[in-house]
Amino acid sequence: MTQTQERTVALSGGVRMPLVGLGTWQLKGNRGYEAIRHALDVGYRHLDTATMYENESDVGRAIRDSGVPREEIFVTTKLPPGREGRERKTLAASLKNLGTGYVDLWLIHWPPSRESSIGTWRELLAVRDEGLARAVGVSNFSTAQIDELIAATGQAPAVNQIPWSPASYDAAQVAQSRERGVVLEGYSPFKRTRLTDPVLGGIARAHAVTVPQVVVRWHVQHRIVVIPKSATPERIETNFDVYGFSLSDEEMSRIDGLSRR
Numbered sequence: 001m002t003q004t005q006e007r008t009v010a011l012s013g014g015v016r017m018p019l020v021g022l023g024t025w026q027l028k029g030n031r032g033y034e035a036i037r038h039a040l041d042v043g044y045r046h047l048d049t050a051t052m053y054e055n056e057s058d059v060g061r062a063i064r065d066s067g068v069p070r071e072e073i074f075v076t077t078k079l080p081p082g083r084e085g086r087e088r089k090t091l092a093a094s095l096k097n098l099g100t101g102y103v104d105l106w107l108i109h110w111p112p113s114r115e116s117s118i119g120t121w122r123e124l125l126a127v128r129d130e131g132l133a134r135a136v137g138v139s140n141f142s143t144a145q146i147d148e149l150i151a152a153t154g155q156a157p158a159v160n161q162i163p164w165s166p167a168s169y170d171a172a173q174v175a176q177s178r179e180r181g182v183v184l185e186g187y188s189p190f191k192r193t194r195l196t197d198p199v200l201g202g203i204a205r206a207h208a209v210t211v212p213q214v215v216v217r218w219h220v221q222h223r224i225v226v227i228p229k230s231a232t233p234e235r236i237e238t239n240f241d242v243y244g245f246s247l248s249d250e251e252m253s254r255i256d257g258l259s260r261r
Contacts (some may be wrong), residue, residue, distance in 0.1 A: 007243065009223055011158040012181055013128075015104065015135045018074050019220050020240055021046030023187060023229035028055045035231040036062035040073070042237050048161075048187075048227045049098075050078035050109055051090060056097035063100075070100055076161075078109035078139060079124075084116040087123040091132060106133040107161055110140050117145070118152045125155055135159070137183075143176045150180065159225070161185040165192035166200070166218060169259040174222070185225035189215050199254050207245045210238055217242040218255050 008016040022039040024032060024047060032055050036047060040062065049059045056077060063073055075098065083090045091106060106127065112120050124136040137159030138146065150156050160177060164186025177184050193200070193215055200211045207214070212228065216239055219226035228239045247255070 007220075009183055009225060011105075011135045011183055012156070013135055013158065015158070017105065017135075017159070017183065017225060018044075018046035019223070019225050020044070020216060020242065021048050021074070021076075021225065021227040022236070023227035024049045024055055024059060025053055025187075025229055027229065027231055028053070028058060031231055032058045033062050035233075035236060037066055038233050039236050039240070040066040040068050042240060044236075044240055045072055046074040046076075046225075046227070048076045050080070050107075051083075051094055052078065052080045052109060056094055057099075060098040060100065063098075074104045075100065076105040076107065077103050078107040079120070081110045081112065084112050084120050087120060088127065091127060095132070102132050102134060104134045105137060105159060106135075107137045107139045107157075107159065108141075111138070111142075111145050114148075117148065121149045121153060121157075125153060137161070143173065143180075146180060146182060156180045156182050159183045159185050161187060161225075161227075163188050163192060164219070164224060164226070165189050166215065166255045166258040167192055167194070169256050171256070174224070183223075183225060185227065186219060187227055189219065189226050189228055197258065199258060203247065203251050203255070206251075207247075209242075209245060213238055213242050213245075214247070214255070217245065217247055218252065221247055221252060 022044050027035050077094045127133050128136045135158040137157035139161035160182050195211045204211045204214045
């Protein structure tokens with residue numbers, strides 16, 4: 001496996017998505033800008049934002065000032081609830097704020113009403129086909145809700161972004177997503193993890209790394225995208241520094257088992 005293959009996952013349509021990104025919820029203004037700039041400086045090439053976060057302009061400014069070519073950065077934004085029928089207007093505003101002609105991934109942030117869901121999904125597919133988004137997907141959807149989109153259009157979301165952590169590990173959901181060609185992306189990996197857990201602590205000590213690094217590495221080895229958020233430079237750095245060690249099959253199994261406690 002090449003380094004690119006190790007650090008990215010293939011989405012439908014041939015787009016490759018970095019497995020580790022920076023979540024930017026609540027990172028706004030200069031604080032957000034500085035955090036995003038630092039992330040890009042230390043090697044992040046995946047930034048996750050949303051219309052609801054009200055920081056797309058900060059993300060865009062950080063990208064422009066970083067000196068990193070736009071095509072090397074994977075940018076996700078999201079359509080907020082209540083925008084059914086205004087999908088294109090919303091995306092146009094996002095692109096203006098970001099200062100870019102396209103996004104790499106555009107997600108439906110929360111499931112719309114059942115009556116609106118299919119129409120909104122068709123709009124995302126059309127936007128993708130026009131090149132305004134390289135890939136499209138959903139967030140906070142159940143497998144049943146994804147199946148409704150597939151049944152209506154024949155096309156599955158490239159990504160489903162959901163809360164995910166060792167405590168919420170669900171092998172059945174992983175399998176269901178992969179059967180449908182949907183890549184799972186986890187948010188709030190630390191918020192939902194007991195960082196003082198002795199299992200995680202023991203594994204971290206064995207590798208001379210931090211517990212958050214173990215959690216991020218666990219996502220990477222499961223091929224589940226993860227977007228830890230931090231404004232602290234040291235944490236931004238360590239959350240990304242997860243390719244110098246590997247978890248054994250036995251360690252992965254023990255971490256998986258935290259969901260069954």
